[in-house]
């Protein structure tokens with residue numbers, strides 16, 4: 001077996017869409033990159049940020065030229081510091097904090113599921129802090145490439161919040177229940193190397209090499225069968241997401257079944273108003 005040739009990692013990103021809180025770009029060779037651009041608050045997300053990330057993810061999903069998506073934060077100081085505490089109301093995060101009676105919610109709930117449901121690999125590219133809800137965002141990504149200045153941790157119990165969903169279950173799967181409880185109960189910060197040792201990140205590289213390394217990993221995945229990657233992602237999720245994970249995997253199987261002569265016979269017989277001739281297909285042992 002031959003090892004793959006090292007690929008040049010230089011990318012000229014092309015801007016897509018028109019957003020306020022994020023930058024959405026394409027590499028031209030199959031990578032879409034979404035950057036949270038609120039460095040003045042360590043890339044904390046407000047509802048608008050999450051709605052824009054969600055919109056870009058829909059575009060990247062629908063665009064057949066995109067095979068892998070990178071989620072990152074602007075600048076070297078932070079991937080994301082979680083929910084923007086300036087727009088945190090008593091009812092959740094507010095889209096219009098100035099408006100009397102504005103009712104909030106957790107927009108991040110659907111975004112976490114959207115990242116896991118997206119049938120293409122999503123890679124977190126982490127420089128600086130991945131804290132609170134920002135830490136959960138990297139957790140729900142399929143892979144994490146970290147810079148050597150990255151810092152990971154939860155802060156919920158310190159600031160009156162918690163994530164008992166993926167923030168508990170997925171974290172415990174990755175690092176073990178005792179370590180996951182330590183992370184939540186003590187709210188410490190962990191270095192990139194500590195995070196790698198506990199299985200939270202895939203690799204750690206010097207900050208200057210972060211994007212090149214991430215692009216190299218993406219290009220390795222782009223050389224693989226997209227449907228095999230899709231099925232593997234769905235298979236990992238099926239174990240964790242119960243019936244909704246099985247639903248994704250089953251519907252992916254149905255996508256493949258649609259291309260068979262057996263399924264096509266059912267469709268054509270219906271359209272031709274005749275009895276389907278399924279007897280010509282084997283009853284597989």
Ligand SMILES: CC(C)(COP(=O)(O)OP(=O)(O)OC[C@H]1O[C@@H](n2cnc3c(N)ncnc32)[C@H](O)[C@@H]1OP(=O)(O)O)[C@@H](O)C(=O)NCCC(=O)NCCSC(=O)CCC(=O)c1ccccc1C(=O)O
Pocket residue numbers: 040041042044077078081082083084085086093106107108129131132133134136137155156159161162163164167
């Ligand atoms: C991230 C820090 C550790 C970085 O520290 P440092 O480098 O020293 O920078 P600072 O001087 O502290 O910060 C610079 C500047 O940014 C402001 N800022 C930083 N983080 C936030 C934030 N999250 N919201 C608002 N503003 C922020 C900071 O105030 C400074 O502003 P100045 O005007 O210059 O003073 C450190 O900054 C830090 O600890 N930040 C707070 C982290 C935090 O509390 N995050 C929120 C946790 S709760 C959460 O994320 C909930 C998310 C959610 O929606 C949710 C809901 C329901 C279920 C699950 C979730 C979920 O977890 O996703």
